[in-house]
Amino acid sequence: MQYTKSIEDYLEAIFVVREQKGYVRVKDIADLLNVKLPSVTEIIKKMQESGLIEHTPYGEIKLTEIGENVGRNVWQKHKALYEFLKDYLKVDDDTAFKEACLIEHSVSQDTIEKLKEFLKNLEEK
Known part of the structure; x- marks a missing residue:
């Protein structure tokens, strides 16, 4: 299911917190x-x-299984994009973090998996 950028941001925030x-x-x-x-x-x-x-x-917020999966997925996209922007393209830290957040909503899971593999191969060299 496709969620709005806002919903994804909130699920990611809940997951991270x-x-x-x-x-x-x-x-x-x-x-x-x-x-x-x-x-x-x-x-x-x-x-x-x-x-x-x-x-x-006034109580705690807990992710359901679906919410957990979406939140984790968005956070993993964010981390991979952030690492690539900061460590390999040498984008400054704040900009890399903000732009990773913008990109994470547009990039497919397949592309993220390929980016992770690319980063892993770079680290092994």
């Missing part, structure tokens, strides 16, 4: 994405209705 902190709250997502709490609450409601997350008011 959970990996870092072990739990996720609305404020964590607002801080990471630099958005206001009401914006997060609105998207959280939509994601819950779509079966991507589980959330009770």
Whole structure:
């Protein structure tokens, strides 16, 4: 299923925050994405209705299996693109991070797999 850039960004944020902190709250997502709490609450409601997350008011946000897969996939795309831009094209750190976030929504999984293989081969040389 195809998700909007915004939904992918939120799922990625939930995935990343959970990996870092072990739990996720609305404020964590607002801080990471630099958005206001009401914006997060609105998207959280939509994601819950779509079966991507589980959330009770003022409680933790948990990814469902589908949400977990999407969040992990987007984060892996981001990391591969970031590494390529920063380490091989020598794009400065901030720009590489921001542009990886923009590109991750447009590139296919097949292309990412090929990029990962390319990077792995470069590292082995």
